[in-house]
Amino acid sequence: xxxxxxxxxxxxxxxxxxxxxxxxxxxxxxxxxxxxxxxxxxxxxxxxxxxxxxxxxxxxxxxxxxxxxxxxxxxxxxxxxxxxxxxxxxxxxxxxxxxxxxxxxxxxxxxxxxxxxxxxxxxxxxxxxxxxxxxxxxxxxxxxxxxxxxxxxxxxxxxxxxxxxxxxxxxxxxxxxxxxxxxxxxxxxxxxxxxxxxxxxxxxxxxxxxxxxxxxxxxxxxxxxxxxxxxxxxxxxxxxxxxxxxxxxxxxxxxxxxxxxxxxxxxxxxxxxxxxxxxxxxxxxxxxxxxxxxxxxxxxxxx
Numbered sequence: 001x002x003x004x005x006x007x008x009x010x011x012x013x014x015x016x017x018x019x020x021x022x023x024x025x026x027x028x029x030x031x032x033x034x035x036x037x038x039x040x041x042x043x044x045x046x047x048x049x050x051x052x053x054x055x056x057x058x059x060x061x062x063x064x065x066x067x068x069x070x071x072x073x074x075x076x077x078x079x080x081x082x083x084x085x086x087x088x089x090x091x092x093x094x095x096x097x098x099x100x101x102x103x104x105x106x107x108x109x110x111x112x113x114x115x116x117x118x119x120x121x122x123x124x125x126x127x128x129x130x131x132x133x134x135x136x137x138x139x140x141x142x143x144x145x146x147x148x149x150x151x152x153x154x155x156x157x158x159x160x161x162x163x164x165x166x167x168x169x170x171x172x173x174x175x176x177x178x179x180x181x182x183x184x185x186x187x188x189x190x191x192x193x194x195x196x197x198x199x200x201x202x203x204x205x206x207x208x209x210x211x212x213x214x215x216x217x218x219x220x221x222x223x224x225x226x227x228x229x230x231x232x233x234x235x236x237x238x239x240x241x242x243x244x245x246x247x248x249x250x251x252x253x254x255x256x257x258x259x260x261x262x263x264x265x266x267x268x269x270x271x272x273x274x275x276x277x278x279x280x281x282x283x284x285x286x287x288x289x290x291x292x293x294x295x296x297x298x299x300x301x302x303x
Contacts, residue, residue, distance in 0.1 A: 018043075018097035019162065021146050025090045026052075029083035036081030036091075038230055040193065045073035045095045046139050046165070052089035056081040057231045058126035059189065065091075070136040072124045072169065078189055078196075078229050092143055094162070101163050113170050124169050131172040138165040191215040192229055199238055203245025205265035208234055243279040246272070250288045257284045 026035050035054055047056070049065045056063045059077040063069075064084070073079050075098070083089050098118035104110055116122035128135065142161035145154045195214050199206060211234055212222035226234045242264040249260045261272035261284075276284050 018100050019159065020095045021143065022093040022095070023090075024093060026083070026088055028086060029089055030086055031084060033083045034080065035083050035089045036079065038078065038080035038196075040076055040078045040189075041095070042075050043095045043097050044075055044166075045079075045093055046162075047071040047073065048092045048094075048136060048139055048143075050090040050092060052087045053084040054081045054089055054091075055084055055231070056126075057229060059123075060225065060228045061126040062228060062231075063127040068136065070128060070132040070139065072126055072128060072132075074123050074126075075120065076189065077126075078193065080231050082231055094139065094142070096162060100159060101166065104163060113167060117166075117170055124173055128169055128173070132169060135165040135168045138162075138168065188215075188225070189229070192226065196230075196237075199241050203242050203264050205242065206238055239275060240279055242266075243276050246276060246284070247280055247287055250284055257288075260284065 024036070026033075029035060029052070035052075036056065047065075047070070049067050049069045049071075051067055053064070053066045056065055056071055056079065058071060058073050058079045063071055065071060065081075101114065101118070104114075117124055138161045142158040142165070145158040145161070192215055195211055198214070199211075208219050208223060211226075212219040215222060217225065223234060226232075226237070230237060232240075246260050246264045249255055249263060250257070253260075255263065257272070258269050261267070261269050264272070266272035266275065273283055276282075276287070280287060
């Protein structure tokens, strides 16, 4: 992953078959290590844990996952994940657009059962629990079809399994009478996304009170909400962004270490060096003297 990768993931899907499958695996991890970078996209996503244990933050929900756990990401939801142990973490991600199910739109109950979830008026739970076991079985069968090389018949069968899984979750979930709450939750996330983009782009220090004003909530509520959405404290997130920007400046410019420190809001070079080493794992001089390894992929050091 690029050091300055944006948190919004532009992942276009094929119009004729709007579905992609990703197999994700880390090496050995340590507790709290990032195994799913913070991002969002305008598609739905099923995540099925295959190995290891992790905590995933999806929207404002915090979900513990172990092998066999199914998690659901709504279109537009912020999501990220962190290892809970030292073992390898593996999971399958199935990213799809609601258009995948358009062939069923002529069915009599489509508008009642599925449309509220597909158009954002209602939301499936990020962690379906036991009611998601049948959906996970269907998703596993869709994944198995990928082993066929996705022939025409394989695509049709996989698409059918995914439709059944989505319909099963919609049927077993609470009736879609929460449209107002879902829209408000989505509006809150949008405000936090704007803040995240601002911090990412500026690489400058920002305090909790200023950030809370940007999203129009109290500092106390802001801290709780930010941690639930991203899995990190706001101060930690800001420092990671600042040190990512510092690493980029060290590699791509001829600025001195002191000048780089000033660019990211550190007037004390010694403090900057300590902070940089804390997040990057090496001193600024060491980073400049060698190509900085990719430390943000699952299995690397998340900084």
